[in-house]
Amino acid sequence: MPVTERLYYLDSHLIEFEARVVDVTERVSGWTAIVLNRTAFYPTGGGQPSDTGTLDGMRVVECIDDGDRGVLHVVQGVTPARDAIVRGRVDWSRRLDHMQQHTGQHILSQAFVTLFNAPTRGFRVLDTSCEIDVELSEPTTEKIERAVELANNVIWEDRAITIRNVTSEEVSELSLRKEPSREGELRLIEIEGFDLTPCGGTHAYRTGEVGMIVVRSWERAKGLTRIDFVAGTRALADYRKANRSAREVAALFSSGRDDIPQLTAHLLEEQKELHRRIRLLEENAAEVEAERLLETASDGIVTHVFEGRDAESLKRLAQALMANPRTIALLGSRDKDTARLVFARSADALGDMNALMREACTMLDGRGGGKPDLAQGGGKHVERLDEIITLIKSKLTSG
Numbered sequence: 001m002p003v004t005e006r007l008y009y010l011d012s013h014l015i016e017f018e019a020r021v022v023d024v025t026e027r028v029s030g031w032t033a034i035v036l037n038r039t040a041f042y043p044t045g046g047g048q049p050s051d052t053g054t055l056d057g058m059r060v061v062e063c064i065d066d067g068d069r070g071v072l073h074v075v076q077g078v079t080p081a082r083d084a085i086v087r088g089r090v091d092w093s094r095r096l097d098h099m100q101q102h103t104g105q106h107i108l109s110q111a112f113v114t115l116f117n118a119p120t121r122g123f124r125v126l127d128t129s130c131e132i133d134v135e136l137s138e139p140t141t142e143k144i145e146r147a148v149e150l151a152n153n154v155i156w157e158d159r160a161i162t163i164r165n166v167t168s169e170e171v172s173e174l175s176l177r178k179e180p181s182r183e184g185e186l187r188l189i190e191i192e193g194f195d196l197t198p199c200g201g202t203h204a205y206r207t208g209e210v211g212m213i214v215v216r217s218w219e220r221a222k223g224l225t226r227i228d229f230v231a232g233t234r235a236l237a238d239y240r241k242a243n244r245s246a247r248e249v250a251a252l253f254s255s256g257r258d259d260i261p262q263l264t265a266h267l268l269e270e271q272k273e274l275h276r277r278i279r280l281l282e283e284n285a286a287e288v289e290a291e292r293l294l295e296t297a298s299d300g301i302v303t304h305v306f307e308g309r310d311a312e313s314l315k316r317l318a319q320a321l322m323a324n325p326r327t328i329a330l331l332g333s334r335d336k337d338t339a340r341l342v343f344a345r346s347a348d349a350l351g352d353m354n355a356l357m358r359e360a361c362t363m364l365d366g367r368g369g370g371k372p373d374l375a376q377g378g379g380k381h382v383e384r385l386d387e388i389i390t391l392i393k394s395k396l397t398s399g
C-alpha cells in the first residue's frame with residue numbers, strides 16, 4: 001500500500017484537501033520534503049510538469065514522485081510536525097493549463113493516428129508551448145492542418161472524458177493508442193468514441209475544457225516530426241502575441257494586418273532592385289574617380305591615401321583603375337586604428353602585386369595577399385601608410 005493516496009487520480013478538479021503529515025525530511029539547506037497520507041498535488045511525470053500551491057500557507061514549489069514512498073512536496077521555511085493535519089491548495093490556473101495541454105495532446109495525437117496512422121513517441125509540456133514527436137514521415141501544412149481541424153472538432157463536440165482502471169487481462173482485449181509502459185492494473189483515459197490511452201496525468205472532465213488547439217511550427221528531428229503546439233489559455237496567449245507582432249509590422253506599412261506577407265515580399269523585391277542600381281552607380285562613380293586620379297599618375301603609377309574608406313569601395317576604385325592600359329594603382333585608406341591597402345595593375349603593366357602586398361603588410365604589422373594583378377591587405381601601423389606606399393612605388397620604378 002503506497003504511503004500517499006493520490007487524490008488527483010480520482011478527481012482532476014479537486015484543488016483543496018486536508019491531509020496528515022507522514023514524513024518530513026530536510027533535503028538541502030532550507031528545503032524540506034513533506035510526505036502526506038493523501039494529496040491532490042500532481043508530481044512531475046509523463047510529460048506533465050509538477051503542480052505548485054500551498055500547504056498551510058507554505059509555498060509548495062515542486063512535487064516529486066518517489067514511487068512507493070509517495071509524493072514529495074518540496075517546501076521552504078518553517079515546516080509542520082509529523083502527524084500534523086495540514087490544508088493543501090493546488091494553484092488552479094497552473095493545473096488547468098497543464099490539463100488543457102495534456103488532454104489536448106491526447107486528442108491531437110489520436111488525430112494523427114486516425115488520419116495518417118502516425119503514432120506519437122514523445123510528449124513534453126514546456127514553459128510556453130508543448131512538443132510531440134510523431135511518426136509522420138512527410139509533414140506538410142495540409143496534413144498538419146487536417147489533424148488540427150479534427151482535434152478542434154473533437155474539442156467542440158465536448159465529448160466526455162472518463163478514467164477507467166482495468167486489469168492486465170482486460171487490457172489485452174482493448175485497443176489502446178499507446179502500449180502500456182507498466183504491468184498490472186492500468187489507468188486508462190477514455191475520450192468518448194475517440195481515444196483510449198494509458199496515462200497517469202490529470203485530464204479535463206470534457207473535451208470542451210481544452211478550448212482550442214493550434215500548431216505553431218514543426219520540424220523533422222531524429223527521424224520523427226517534432227510538432228510545437230499550444231492548447232487552451234496558451235492558444236489565446238499565443239494568438240495575442242502573434243497578432244500583436246503582425247499588427248506592429250502592419251503599422252510600419254500603414255496597412256491592414258493580413259496584407260503584410262504581400263507587402264513584405266514586394267519590399268524585399270524592391271530592395272534587391274535598389275541594391276542592383278546602387279552597385280551600378282558605384283561602378284560609374286568609381287570610373288569617374290579613376291579618370292581624375294589617372295591625371296595625377298607618374299610613371300603610370302597612381303598613389304593615393306583616403307580617410308576612412310572601406311575595403312570594398314577601395315577595391316572597386318582599384319578595379320576601375322586597372323581597366324586602363326599600363327596602369328598601376330597603390331591605394332590606401334586609414335581609420336582610427338586600421339590601415340587598408342589595395343594594389344592593382346592592368347594586364348599589360350609589370351609587377352607582382354601579391355608579393356608587394358605581403359611586403360607592405362609586414363611593415364604595417366598586418367596581413368594581406370592576392371593575385372599578381374590584384375592584392376588586398378591591412379595592418380595596425382596607420383602612421384606608416386604614406387611612407388610604405390612611397391617605398392613600394394620606388395621599388396616599382398627602380399625595378
Ligand SMILES: [Zn+2]
Pocket residue numbers: 046102106198199200201
Ligand atoms: Zn497522457
